[in-house]
Amino acid sequence: MDEKNINLPEPVTKNLFDKSQEKREQGGAELIKVLQNANEKTFIEIAKHLKERYISQQQFQYKKGGLHGLYSIALDLQKKDQEMIIKNCLNYIIDPMIDCMRDKEERVRYTAIEYLFLTSKLLGDIVLNKLEEIYKNLVQSFLDPDESVRKAASQLDNCLKSLVTSTAPEKQNFKIQNFVKTISAQIIFKNQQVKLNLISWINTLNSIPHIELFDYIDGFLVELFLMLADTNNKDPFTNEAKVAARKQLEEFQRDLERYSKRSSFNQSQELKTHRQIIDILLDLCQNKQSDAHVLSQVLNWIMEYLKIVSNELDQPQVQFNQLELSGGQIIKGIDLMSNIFEQRRDSVLQSVLMEKLNNILKIILSLLSLDSSQIVNQAQQINDMLLQIMDKMKASGKEFVDIMPTIQDMLKEKNNHTAEKALMWMRHLLNTQTEKLKPMIENILENLIERLKDAECQVVENVMDVLARISHEQYFDMVIEKILDIFHKNVNLLNRMSQIIIKKLCEFWNAEVVYTQICNKLLENYVYVGDDNLDLAFTQQLVQSLEYLLITEPRLQNIRMKLKNYKYEKNQKTAKSTYEFFISIYKTFCYNEVSALSLSLLIEEYELTYNIILTIAEQETNLEILVQIARLTLLLESPVFAYLRLQLLESANHPFLIQSLQGLMMLLPQSPIQKYLKSRLKNIELFIKPDSDLSLSREIQNKLDTQLLLQLFKNSKQEQQDLKDNYAKTQFK
Helix, strand or coil, X not given: CCHHHCCCCHHHHHHHCCCCHHHHHHHHHHHHHHCCCCCHHHHHHHHHHHXXXXXXXXCHHHHHHHHHHHHHHHHHHHHHCCHHHHHHHHHHHHXXXXXXXXXXXHHHHHHHHHHHHHHHHHHHHHHXXXXXXXXXXXXXXXXXXXXXXXXXXXXXXHHHHHHHHHCCHHHCCCCHHHHHHHHHHHCCCCCHHHHHHHHHHHHHHHCCCCCCHHHHHHHCHHHHHXXXXXXXXXXXXXXXXXXXXXXXXXXXXXXXXXXXXXXXXXXXXXXXHHHHHHHHHHHHHHCCCCCHHHHHHHHHHHHHHHHHHHHHHHCCCCCCCCCCCCXXXXXXXXXXXXXXXXXXXXXXXXXXXXXXXXXXXXXXXXXXXXXCHHHHHHHHHHHHHHHHHHHHHHCCCCCCHXXXXXXXXXXXXXXXXXXXXXXXXXXXXXXXXXXXXXXXXXXXXXXXXXXXXXXXXXHHHHHHHHHXXXXXXXXXXXXXXXXXHHHHHCHHHHHHHHHHHHHHHHHHCCHHHHHHHHHHHHXXXXXXXXXXXXXXXHHHHHHHHHHHHHHHCHHHHHHHHHHHCHHHCCCHHHHHHHHHHHHHHHHHHCCCHHHHHHHHHHCCCHHHHHHHHHHHHCCCCCHHHHHHHHHHHHHCCXXXXXXHHHHCCCCCCCHHHHHHHHHHHHHCCCCHHHHHHHHHHHHHHHHCCCCCCCCCCCCCCCCCCHHHHHHHHHHHHHHHHHHHHHHHHHHHC
């Protein structure tokens, strides 16, 4: 039968397009009689005829009658129970109804939804073949200005959900992947009611046992999270949508472990899904639309992933030699295979974590710099969990050297909290992956030293701690050179942090070696290198820091005592090493007059002290030297020099000591400090007993060549003077 030649009987057309519902039903019944012996082609031709001849007309009654006729066709098909014919005719029945949902007249839109609802109930799950198309238009109906249309849309929506949930897996007439794409495309609507409906559909699909929604979660997960940041206060449903989104996200979060342990051999799908989820979570951490609520929920998800991985790593490994599948061993063998399969699946999450660790670490360390205490605390917990997981994974031979570049990048962050955690990771890696990191050591050192520039005290301590772990004999010289270089280039760091850094160096390494190496490097690189590179101001300032620490730092007491006891040391081996240490630092200390003075007082070489004072007096003393002398005068009152103050009572044994202090007093301009030293010397005269000798019990064993030491000092002074003269000549030219 050709559509053009179709002539429906008068009882059909007369009643079908009548205004009376009763008459329309009679017309529908008459149409069913016409279709009694029709084949598939006839059904299709009549449906097309109803659409073209009546539904396409402008008059409402024609449209309504045509829709009722389509419903009557569906009713007849359903009675005949011919599923294949129904499927083939479905487009011709449903499509005109969908088209009418977009009609400009609300009565038509309402009627179309009504008949679509009736047809869906009638045909059941077969209608789900058109689910995507129906839902695309249904979403628009939720926004319809007419309330009756919106209510009808809600009724149809519930009917479709019922069909989806009640359909058996083998009869599922819609592709979940396509429908999720449809949801994803519609979820961008700003209307909160639409979003609520979309969330309800996600919840419905997630409740169906045979549908694994996690396999398609990448299609809508981002928007679910971003709903938490919605600030559309004009829409009364905003808060309701936020609550619904949060509940759905929490449900998915609880399901993460279930999904990671599901009984499926589709490892590639699991890998794909976990990668997609983690990528989404990391992208959300950097998304400008993500506020604290979104970030907090995202971090909860990341933490959930890490807990699952941590629990997997805590499970005992399956060990077996031979799998027996006979007799009573069959069940045992099945259990064993199940455990092996569990471990295979467990490795999926672990492999994804290893793959994404660089990105996760970078994001988490960055979040530590935020102002939100809640986000910082969550990021801190994740950071700690990652460290724990790394410890567990290293037992299985996992390597983490690939994350070192990321850690080095994060070390450059200005935020000290981020830098501290990056240092923690670096320290951890160096403890566990030392051999693997050897090719990167020089680059690591560069970054660590660079970080010292702007660092606060706590970061400096952490940097030095990491340096200590890598700067064994092979790299020790390099560390010292780089630290001196950065001091030389950064005067602010030199003034602010030199003593702290030197103190930490001495704490982590042998203090004598540190002092010897620093002094030797100063001579090699900043003194004996030619006029162009000579930088006495830098050398003098750093020597001043070395001297101050040597006298005041409690942790340097051992080397102070060695120097103080040198003259009385009976063990020649100890005396020799002390002498070598003294000479190595004295040569450099000579480039700061007052530091050389302090060192000579510390080792009780008072004749040298007095001669240094005389040498200082031969030239004009500047304000900087006077300040250093004043500081030294105050240090003489410290517990370190208690022995020196007692030796003042033995003028016969220490004549140069009295003269040295008198010389210091005369160098100082009249000031409270000068008066204090003058008072000290005057009071001592009252207690001096010419015949007393408190040093009789300490016989001098070793003597220093005072003239040699004095000559070294004078040579350094002459070198400094020559440099100044040459510089003056250059400036004059």
